[in-house]
Amino acid sequence: MNKEELLAQIRKKGSFLCIGLDADLNKIPKFLLDFEDPIFEFNKRIIDATKDLCVAYKPNLAFYECLGEAGWVSLRKTVNYIPKEIFTIADAKRGDIGNTAKKYAETFFETYAFDSVTVAPYMGEDSVAPFLNFSGKWAIVLGLTSNQGAFDFQYLQTEERPLHLHVIEKVASWGTDRNLMFVVGATKAEELAGIRKVIPEHFLLVPGVGAQGGSLEDVCNYGLNDEIGLLVNSSRGIIYAGDQEDFDQKAREAALKMQQQMKQYV
Amino acid sequence: MNKEELLAQIRKKGSFLCIGLDADLNKIPKFLLDFEDPIFEFNKRIIDATKDLCVAYKPNLAFYECLGEAGWVSLRKTVNYIPKEIFTIADAKRGDIGNTAKKYAETFFETYAFDSVTVAPYMGEDSVAPFLNFSGKWAIVLGLTSNQGAFDFQYLQTEERPLHLHVIEKVASWGTDRNLMFVVGATKAEELAGIRKVIPEHFLLVPGVGAQGGSLEDVCNYGLNDEIGLLVNSSRGIIYAGDQEDFDQKAREAALKMQQQMKQYV
Numbered sequence: 001m002n003k004e005e006l007l008a009q010i011r012k013k014g015s016f017l018c019i020g021l022d023a024d025l026n027k028i029p030k031f032l033l034d035f036e037d038p039i040f041e042f043n044k045r046i047i048d049a050t051k052d053l054c055v056a057y058k059p060n061l062a063f064y065e066c067l068g069e070a071g072w073v074s075l076r077k078t079v080n081y082i083p084k085e086i087f088t089i090a091d092a093k094r095g096d097i098g099n100t101a102k103k104y105a106e107t108f109f110e111t112y113a114f115d116s117v118t119v120a121p122y123m124g125e126d127s128v129a130p131f132l133n134f135s136g137k138w139a140i141v142l143g144l145t146s147n148q149g150a151f152d153f154q155y156l157q158t159e160e161r162p163l164h165l166h167v168i169e170k171v172a173s174w175g176t177d178r179n180l181m182f183v184v185g186a187t188k189a190e191e192l193a194g195i196r197k198v199i200p201e202h203f204l205l206v207p208g209v210g211a212q213g214g215s216l217e218d219v220c221n222y223g224l225n226d227e228i229g230l231l232v233n234s235s236r237g238i239i240y241a242g243d244q245e246d247f248d249q250k251a252r253e254a255a256l257k258m259q260q261q262m263k264q265y266v
Numbered sequence: 267m268n269k270e271e272l273l274a275q276i277r278k279k280g281s282f283l284c285i286g287l288d289a290d291l292n293k294i295p296k297f298l299l300d301f302e303d304p305i306f307e308f309n310k311r312i313i314d315a316t317k318d319l320c321v322a323y324k325p326n327l328a329f330y331e332c333l334g335e336a337g338w339v340s341l342r343k344t345v346n347y348i349p350k351e352i353f354t355i356a357d358a359k360r361g362d363i364g365n366t367a368k369k370y371a372e373t374f375f376e377t378y379a380f381d382s383v384t385v386a387p388y389m390g391e392d393s394v395a396p397f398l399n400f401s402g403k404w405a406i407v408l409g410l411t412s413n414q415g416a417f418d419f420q421y422l423q424t425e426e427r428p429l430h431l432h433v434i435e436k437v438a439s440w441g442t443d444r445n446l447m448f449v450v451g452a453t454k455a456e457e458l459a460g461i462r463k464v465i466p467e468h469f470l471l472v473p474g475v476g477a478q479g480g481s482l483e484d485v486c487n488y489g490l491n492d493e494i495g496l497l498v499n500s501s502r503g504i505i506y507a508g509d510q511e512d513f514d515q516k517a518r519e520a521a522l523k524m525q526q527q528m529k530q531y532v
Binding site for chain 2: 097148150158
């Protein structure tokens, strides 16, 4: 999916919501465990109930991998079930060198037809560049993350700037705002202004709104650009809003609440 | 596997060789493509031919993931086929926060019974700590990598030290030399002396000998400690030493050559 198509979706739906599909057998409603593929059944119902309110879905790979081969089957069915006009993100945070990175790109862009994959920057250019050579596909590179551990390295002063700004500027030089996005956590909303100076044009994938405490209003105030430029993710706050038979409707209500807030900015 | 068991293997075999199982359908001998599971068949023969010469096997996850569900089946069969006294490394370079990191740990330590998994440090403590709570299991964290891209961020000056030394010291404080190792590329052998001052006791997983140009002698001169403290990896240089029916014997010859060099240090 290219940038215009993504932006068209955002304008059409009045939403820049990304829903994280972190389906966990221990957390999904119990009645789903009687289905042949409970994870897919859960995702399918979440997708059916929310697809007009969001512009992206983001399965978190760890939740599928831990189920072994069956988890990857559920993942494949889920990606195939997502309507083609909705942007898909493999939240895999891969990062390895050259030929290995290319294999990861093939995994997520070809073997499983995702539009994008999250990538870790530590190993540098030859670990990111192989993801940038696929037409209509995106690498979403970790910039400043939403977790407590972000303070361990991402704020280290490097050449008079915190590491994350150095990473974002350098990574941005390897691609364009048409094949690269960055992860910037909502819990660091005040940092978005500084990051926007470095990458005014790029889309940012923003986790951390909701369960992790980030504010949508703050994220919008500091992070919006002329082409919206934000995909704000919520996972648990939406998909686990209910735990009964009507969990999909509860998820819809939670998604609708976010979309209603978002539409004023679109 | 605990540290004593690993060390006992090293002393018994006169080897600290790790063989990277980067099995690629485009590179394995053509005659194997007639088998039901060519990747497993390739790995099986490599393991049969080299298991007395090495102390660890390291499947590179990208090569399995790109094959979809079938790749994970080949991976599972491979891990199960490796003799229990040999250390197994899932070269997956995972890194994500809290609950997600725990799912990745479960994936590699429980769903697929690896002894260890490689982990990326960028997201900080809550992305590494969840791997440290499994008895007899190890996280192997990226310190200084062997690729060109290592120069992009890992040498940035942070508080008067290059980032990788900061990362290694900080990560080491989260665990012990019994549940943590570090990746340090052989192509940076001269850096090993400085790294050994920070972590004298830890095992280092050293890729980059052979195809990438690192020297085993340099690595040993700078990296050995009283308990050996090194796992030196070779992938392509061993597994693709031959491309005919006798590829496993060619692999054995290449592994034997490395083991012969290693035994003088053990």
